[in-house]
Amino acid sequence: MADEKSAIQSAAPSSPTHSKEYAIGDSEAVVFDDDDAHEVFKKNTDGVNFRTVGWVRASVIFLKVIFATGVLGIPSAMYSLGAVGGALSVIGWGALNTYTAVVQGDFRNSHPGCHSIADMARVLGGPVLKELTGGLFIIAYVLCTGSGILGVSIGLNALSTHAACSVWWSFLATVVVMATASVRTFHKVGWLTWAGFASIFTAVLIVVIGVTTRDRPASAPSSGPYDFGYHAIAHPTFVAGMTASATIFVSSAGTSAFLPVISEMRQPKDYRKALFTCMAIVNAAYLSFSLVVYKWCGKWVSNPSLGSAGPVIKKVAYGIGLVGLIVSACLYLHVASKYLFVRILRNSKHLQANTVVHWSVWLSCTFGLASLSFILAEAIPIFSYLLALTGSICFAPLAIMLPGWLWIHDHGSWRRGGVAKMAAYYLHFLMIAIGAFLCVGGTYGTVMEIKAAYANGSVGSAFACADNSNSIAH
DSSP states (O other), rough: OOOHHHHHHSSSSOOOBBBBOOOOOSSSSOBSSSSOSSSSOOSSSSSSSOOOHHHHHHHHHHHHHSSSSSHHHHHHHHHHHHHHHHHHHHHHHHHHHHHHHHHHHHHHHHSSTHHHHHHHHHHHHHHHHHHHHHHHHHHHHHHHHHHHHHHHHHHHHHHSSSSHHHHHHHHHHHHHHHHHHHHHHHHHHHHHHHHHHHHHHHHHHHHHHHHHTTTTTTTSSSSOOOOOOSSEEEOOOOOHHHHHHHHHHTTTTTTGGGHHHHHTTTOOOGGHHHHHHHHHHHHHHHHHHHHHHHHHGGGGSSSSSSEEEEEEHHHHHHHHHHHHHHHHHHHHHHHHHHHHHHHHHHSSSSSSSSHEEEEEEHHHHHHHHHHHHHHHHHSSOOOOHHHHHHHHIIIIIIIIIIHHHHHHHHHHGGSSEEEEEOOOOHHHHHHHHHHHHHHHHHHHHHHHHHHHHTTTTTOOOOHHHSSSSSSSSO
16 A cells, blocks of 8 residues: 555655744744745755745845835935925835836746846846846946945934045945845844834934924025925926936835845745835835925935934934944845855855855955945945936836836736736836836936036045035035
């Protein structure tokens, strides 16, 4: 009977077997699925166990990736678009970015060998598209890391009233970010995200409350009449409108960073729970915070917005929010480094083993990309423009165009379905067109704005020591 049973089992189609294995963490009991043959990281105990993230911790990691430097640039973008246009932009881009994040997660879970957006691109267009997408992914998060480093240097300048050269503050920020990002697993980095999210959320809330207590904006003339600059409906130029739209878009577009986290989740199928929790909080906070700050500051809103409530509140906000800014840059650098690390060591014994090769590759990735981020942060020392450039060049293809193509790839039969299915199918081609327009138009607009800023002297030269926090009179 035993032999007969074995023969039947071997002849039957292979199906995943499950064993219950409970782990403590994230305040949730977790059931492990033993069928991880296609996953990048295996649930082993011989080396580094990357598969330790529960959905609660994943949602906080997602929150910290999204709710970071983006929230500091939205209020100034509101001035270009007006309150109504800005609010619609926050809602529209937030909804679209949430949907494309669902598409990416669903595609990843139906193709579990995909660790990153570049692996998904390989499914669509082979090795060439994979390498192009991978390069774009690294550039995106190196630029994001640069914006985080720039934000930290602004905070240090604000707290010290420009006690040292801005380049030295950026270098110090880079060292701290590089050290924290060198922790190898998202689970261990994850505990920082709780403190980071609480830090930046509290800092922004303090500024929101602070601006409502002033008779006039902190940056406005101290006496006499002045142009407040608040508009419900604004009429921006193409360049200003595209730059503002790209800034708001990028504030919730970093969803491709969620994919490497899924590969380290105990239950990848819990991804949607983490995603919806994150995006609901982020979009509600973006909309409420940015509208209040713009309503009370008008065109006098600071960039980043933590300086909008005067020098005292500015120091308090940066003092509290500094941890959040550091953790944001840490996560961006970790995501970029993890992609490169897996790209180099995938299917190698060194991927999860504590070998010299493992550590050498990992630290080379973090140190190398951190150095590049520092250079870019100093070369483009304008916070909002750095964000907008990241959104238009990198995230328009990664967060709109590619997800549209992913959906079309997995739903090819819909083009011959009913009217509703056909409409859905061809609307995803429209997504690709929207992404292409934002990529070209946003990049053009941002480059023109950067060029104008250098020409009119509103920003200093690259690697300048000048105060970038407006804490001292120029």
